[in-house]
Amino acid sequence: MAANPSLERPERADLTRRIVDTAADDVLLVSGIGNASFDLRAIAGERPGNFYMLGSMGQAISIGLGLALAQPERSVVVMEGEGSVLLNMSALATIGMVAPPNLTLVIWDNEQWQITGGQRLSTAESCDLAAVATACGIQNSATPANADEFVQALRYALDAPGPHALVTKIAPTPGLPPQRDDPVAIKLNFMADLGLAPD
Amino acid sequence: MVTERQIDWRSGIVEALRANDIELICHVSDTVLAPIVRTLEEDPTFNVVTLTREEEGVGTLTGAYLGGVRGALLLQASGFGNILNALGSLAIPYQIPFPIILSARGGFLEHNVVQVAWGKAAPETAEALGMQYFPMTREDEVAFVAEQGMRHAFVSRRPTVIGIETQLSGGKRGR
Numbered sequence: 001m002a003a004n005p006s007l008e009r010p011e012r013a014d015l016t017r018r019i020v021d022t023a024a025d026d027v028l029l030v031s032g033i034g035n036a037s038f039d040l041r042a043i044a045g046e047r048p049g050n051f052y053m054l055g056s057m058g059q060a061i062s063i064g065l066g067l068a069l070a071q072p073e074r075s076v077v078v079m080e081g082e083g084s085v086l087l088n089m090s091a092l093a094t095i096g097m098v099a100p101p102n103l104t105l106v107i108w109d110n111e112q113w114q115i116t117g118g119q120r121l122s123t124a125e126s127c128d129l130a131a132v133a134t135a136c137g138i139q140n141s142a143t144p145a146n147a148d149e150f151v152q153a154l155r156y157a158l159d160a161p162g163p164h165a166l167v168t169k170i171a172p173t174p175g176l177p178p179q180r181d182d183p184v185a186i187k188l189n190f191m192a193d194l195g196l197a198p199d
Numbered sequence: 200m201v202t203e204r205q206i207d208w209r210s211g212i213v214e215a216l217r218a219n220d221i222e223l224i225c226h227v228s229d230t231v232l233a234p235i236v237r238t239l240e241e242d243p244t245f246n247v248v249t250l251t252r253e254e255e256g257v258g259t260l261t262g263a264y265l266g267g268v269r270g271a272l273l274l275q276a277s278g279f280g281n282i283l284n285a286l287g288s289l290a291i292p293y294q295i296p297f298p299i300i301l302s303a304r305g306g307f308l309e310h311n312v313v314q315v316a317w318g319k320a321a322p323e324t325a326e327a328l329g330m331q332y333f334p335m336t337r338e339d340e341v342a343f344v345a346e347q348g349m350r351h352a353f354v355s356r357r358p359t360v361i362g363i364e365t366q367l368s369g370g371k372r373g374r
Contacts, residue, residue: 030262051265055288059258066262066270069223069246090251091258098248183293187265196267199296199353 009171010147012108013039016079018151019106020044023077023158028067032060032080034115035175036108040079042176048193052186058088061095061105068100068163071194075102075158082109082123082167089132092165096137101161104154105133110172118172133165140164208341208367209235212300213242215345216271219298219353222246223263223270225256231302231368232273253278257285257358260297271349272358275302276314276321279360286328286358294356298349302363303334308370325360334362341367 016039023029028049031037037052044050051067053060064078085092085107095103111124123129130141140162144150150168157164191198212235216224224239224247226232239245250256253274260270272282279301289295304311305318325332333348335341348361 053289055292056258056285059254059261059285059289062255062258063262063265065248065255066223066259066264066268067266068262069248069259070263070266070268088252088255088258091255093251094248094255094259187293187295190265191267194265194267198264198294199356 009169010150011173012036012110012170013043013173013176014147015150015168015170016040017043018147019077019079019154020047022151022154023075025049027075027077027158028071030060030064030067030076030078032078032084033057034081036060036079036081038175038178041179041181045179049190051190052181054181054183054186058084058091061085061088062091064103064105065091065095065098065100068103069098072100072102075104076100077104077106077158079106079108081114082107082111082129083113083121085129086122086127092133092136092138095163096133099137099163101163103162104157104164104166105138106154107165107167108170109167110170112172114172114174130165130167133167138163138165142166144168208335208338209238211338211341212345212363213238214342215349217244218346219269219349221269221271221298221349223248223260223268224273225250225259225270226273227253227256227275227278229273229275229278229302230371231363232275232300236273253281254285257282257290261289261293261295264295264297269297269353271298271300273300273302276304276317279321279324280317283324283328286330290358291328291330295358296352296356297358298352299358299360300363301360302368303365304371306365308365321360322362330358330360331355332360332362334364336364336366338367
């Protein structure tokens with residue numbers, strides 16, 4: 001039996017740790033619902049400038065767009081699963097048109113809805129999300145194949161004008177254990193880190 | 200033909216946006232809203248983002264608010280149906296305030312039966328989600344209702360809906 005190539009792919013938690021290690025302290029990190037947030041929260045839960053989503057599947061890349069527009073001097077990195085991006089794929093067209101130079105989308109693609117039981121997705125067969133992003137006008141789309149290429153692509157994304165998309169095939173590893181969070185506390189902490197007072 | 204009366208109520212909405220320090224405008228296609236969007240696009244106070252689908256607006260305005268910028272979402276009643284889960288699982292639990300300027304359909308002056316169900320359900324759905332729906336039916340109430348309805352979003356820390364009712368807009372008549 002042939003080896004399963006997906007098992008040799010990098011793991012989301014390892015790459016998440018590399019994002020936290022690579023990004024300067026003032027880079028804003030947004031993580032989408034489920035494993036993307038579980039991993040970031042478990043790895044760097046106290047990092048200032050992290051925003052975790054607890055619901056609203058698909059909206060992370062749109063949150064990233066709004067945040068990039070509101071904070072043009074900061075880099076914004078969104079970590080989101082491919083299932084969520086497919087669900088809100090229209091937002092790629094919007095992001096391509098608005099084209100905020102300080103926005104990077106890291107798309108974790110394990111070709112399945114891992115968290116709900118591993119149901120196979122279109123990216124396993126027919127859908128090329130990097131090509132979709134490019135076709136939507138997100139000109140800087142990369143497909144890093146291992147951790148070294150990922151860090152290299154991330155450094156470029158944080159340095160060069162975007163928007164960028166790093167569509168990264170990962171192993172279907174479950175997320176790190178989730179922690180219970182209060183959405184209002186997530187908001188208040190994030191805004192306090194930016195020196196902002198909410199209404 | 201654009202009459203003076205139409206210019207006035209639309210200006211009231213623009214002034215209410217300004218009075219509430221709203222800068223980011225997210226919108227999806229609507230005939231009634233189109234002149235307002237054109238005015239906002241020509242005004243350097245406002246940054247206008249044309250969405251592809253309404254639900255993105257909830258995420259985009261959430262991100263903007265987290266970054267210190269107030270925004271508003273302009274859509275038609277049917278588009279309100281496209282944002283419900285994002286309201287329920289993002290804007291409301293995270294307490295993200297923004298006004299939704301809704302161009303109503305399905306009531307008086309309607310010609311298209313498919314608009315009727317959402318025309319009735321939009322205010323009821325807003326209420327079911329714990330959000331205020333402030334209807335505007337007359338030109339002389341626009342300045343107050345628009346400004347205070349938008350302000351209420353920031354007071355209540357959640358989206359509010361300001362309805363441009365068909366009595367005010369004239370609706371979208373069949374061609």
